[in-house]
Amino acid sequence: MGSALSSTAPAPGASDGSSAAATPAFSPLYQQIKALLLHSLQNGEWKPGEPIPSEVELAARFRVSQGTVRKAIDELAADNLLRRRQGKGTFVATHAEQHVSYRFLRLHPDRGNPDADGPAERQILSCQRLRAPADVAVALGLRAGDTAVQVLRVLAFQGRPTILEQIWLPGTPFKGLTLEVLTQDQGPMYALFESQFGLSMVRAEEKIKAVAADPEAAERLGVAPGTPLLSVERIAYTYHDTPMELRRGLYRTDHHHYRNHLS
Amino acid sequence: MGSALSSTAPAPGASDGSSAAATPAFSPLYQQIKALLLHSLQNGEWKPGEPIPSEVELAARFRVSQGTVRKAIDELAADNLLRRRQGKGTFVATHAEQHVSYRFLRLHPDRGNPDADGPAERQILSCQRLRAPADVAVALGLRAGDTAVQVLRVLAFQGRPTILEQIWLPGTPFKGLTLEVLTQDQGPMYALFESQFGLSMVRAEEKIKAVAADPEAAERLGVAPGTPLLSVERIAYTYHDTPMELRRGLYRTDHHHYRNHLS
DNA sequence: CAGTGGTCTAGACCACTGG
DNA sequence: CAGTGGTCTAGACCACTGC
Numbered sequence: 001m002g003s004a005l006s007s008t009a010p011a012p013g014a015s016d017g018s019s020a021a022a023t024p025a026f027s028p029l030y031q032q033i034k035a036l037l038l039h040s041l042q043n044g045e046w047k048p049g050e051p052i053p054s055e056v057e058l059a060a061r062f063r064v065s066q067g068t069v070r071k072a073i074d075e076l077a078a079d080n081l082l083r084r085r086q087g088k089g090t091f092v093a094t095h096a097e098q099h100v101s102y103r104f105l106r107l108h109p110d111r112g113n114p115d116a117d118g119p120a121e122r123q124i125l126s127c128q129r130l131r132a133p134a135d136v137a138v139a140l141g142l143r144a145g146d147t148a149v150q151v152l153r154v155l156a157f158q159g160r161p162t163i164l165e166q167i168w169l170p171g172t173p174f175k176g177l178t179l180e181v182l183t184q185d186q187g188p189m190y191a192l193f194e195s196q197f198g199l200s201m202v203r204a205e206e207k208i209k210a211v212a213a214d215p216e217a218a219e220r221l222g223v224a225p226g227t228p229l230l231s232v233e234r235i236a237y238t239y240h241d242t243p244m245e246l247r248r249g250l251y252r253t254d255h256h257h258y259r260n261h262l263s
Numbered sequence: 264m265g266s267a268l269s270s271t272a273p274a275p276g277a278s279d280g281s282s283a284a285a286t287p288a289f290s291p292l293y294q295q296i297k298a299l300l301l302h303s304l305q306n307g308e309w310k311p312g313e314p315i316p317s318e319v320e321l322a323a324r325f326r327v328s329q330g331t332v333r334k335a336i337d338e339l340a341a342d343n344l345l346r347r348r349q350g351k352g353t354f355v356a357t358h359a360e361q362h363v364s365y366r367f368l369r370l371h372p373d374r375g376n377p378d379a380d381g382p383a384e385r386q387i388l389s390c391q392r393l394r395a396p397a398d399v400a401v402a403l404g405l406r407a408g409d410t411a412v413q414v415l416r417v418l419a420f421q422g423r424p425t426i427l428e429q430i431w432l433p434g435t436p437f438k439g440l441t442l443e444v445l446t447q448d449q450g451p452m453y454a455l456f457e458s459q460f461g462l463s464m465v466r467a468e469e470k471i472k473a474v475a476a477d478p479e480a481a482e483r484l485g486v487a488p489g490t491p492l493l494s495v496e497r498i499a500y501t502y503h504d505t506p507m508e509l510r511r512g513l514y515r516t517d518h519h520h521y522r523n524h525l526s
Numbered sequence: 527c528a529g530t531g532g533t534c535t536a537g538a539c540c541a542c543t544g545g
Numbered sequence: 546c547a548g549t550g551g552t553c554t555a556g557a558c559c560a561c562t563g564c
Contacts, residue, residue, distance in 0.1 A: 106523070203524070208523065209521070230493075253472035258470070258472070261468055261469075
């Protein structure tokens with residue numbers, strides 16, 4: 001960034017040619033606007049599902065042309081942080097009212113359209129506060145010995161248990177997450193994170209392997225021990241690439257497959 | 264599309280407000296430009312790796328402002344069909360000089376940076392022209408009984424056989440693809456498709472499952488029968504979403520993982 | 527230095543939504 | 546109808562590349 005641009009006393013410096021600062025790394029105005037919007041999103045100035053101010057309003061606030069805020073918003077929309085709706089406004093993306101199915105779940109039924117299965121049947125097995133194991137601490141940016149929340153759950157589709165997940169969350173931001181809260185909640189877990197903890201999962205990375213079901217996983221998923229399963233390790237990030245969740249899943253793929261688009 | 268716009272006698276109709284045609288589906292100018300560029304790419308007017316005309320030149324050709332062709336090019340670049348390089352020009356994307364590793368290969372070594380393995384060691388097992396099985400014909404849009412090329416190969420990393428692939432290609436566009444051609448070629452197979460057959464693989468979809476290694480695959484990959492493997496079924500498309508390749512791969516994941524980014 | 531893509535502006539008009 | 550995002554233009558200037 002390295003710019004003096006602020007929301008109270010903005011001084012663009014691109015239209016008047018007075019950019020005196022000898023910034024070695026050139027940063028376009030729209031990138032600075034994007035960063036400001038990002039901070040407003042992170043600060044919760046606009047909450048998931050809510051509209052952000054209109055383009056003209058933002059242009060006035062930042063003393064910038066509409067085209068410039070437009071380009072900033074365009075990039076945020078391309079990253080799925082915002083959602084544009086012509087005639088209505090621009091809204092903060094949310095996991096709550098996602099068009100179809102779960103936004104980060106790439107598992108689809110082999111036959112039928114993506115959500116022919118109907119909603120997943122969820123069963124929380126446990127929710128404990130523990131000292132984070134070393135690998136979990138590293139993944140979540142915690143110090144050794146910091147407390148973390150561990151959740152175990154099973155997702156079933158059409159009565160067939162299909163996904164066994166072990167979820168790790170940093171203890172401090174998720175203070176108050178209990179088995180009761182999880183059990184009583186309907187809808188995607190990430191929507192709960194937004195509404196109850198103000199944490200938006202914005203992107204994620206997954207590492208996938210093929211593994212053999214161990215006896216416990218086999219029983220949870222109703223398959224024979226040794227059955228090949230997809231091992232999906234996901235790290236989910238909030239704004240500004242802060243890791244906020246480590247999720248280890250085992251997926252049955254006898255009636256489902258993991259779908260991916262390459263380009 | 265439903266527009267009268269052509270490369271010889273374009274009639275924008277957006278700046279003069281005289282859009283008399285009662286087109287039910289509105290199509291922005293830049294989308295029409297995008298479609299024209301797409302056709303030029305498909306026709307081979309500009310080949311992979313080559314530069315396309317400059318923005319001002321294209322703006323003149325299409326009788327449109329630079330900003331409009333810019334938006335068209337932006338979308339094609341976002342789809343990885345074009346590659347912009349400031350100060351140099353805009354180039355047709357290619358699998359030949361891909362920055363690092365293979366563009367569609369999502370398998371990464373568990374330790375070390377993405378291409379710490381060095382180049383893959385490739386071994387072609389066979390290359391036959393066969394009548395396409397029903398499922399292959401459906402996937403490639405062939406008629407039952409049409410001929411197809413089947414290629415079997417193994418990829419090894421650091422001496423460890425890791426990927427066993429069965430590749431199906433439509434016989435007509437790939438006339439002349441032989442074991443010799445494949446064996447003598449260096450570099451990514453998709454680069455060969457571009458240079459020898461004028462076919463650019465532009466995007467792909469993959470379906471992933473976990474399976475147990477059958478005896479033959481186990482021997483080819485040097486693992487015990489029953490070892491869990493990733494089954495990756497890929498359909499690759501050329502311009503305009505024409506399916507051109509069906510590729511069934513079995514991946515060892517004892518030292519590698521399939522990586523995916525979600526947003 | 528000329529040529530390329532990249533940024534920014536200002537203004538006009540269009541398409542869509544909802545009161 | 547007013548307000549929103551979406552398109553298009555014209556022109557100025559900037560950053561990067563290579564001769």
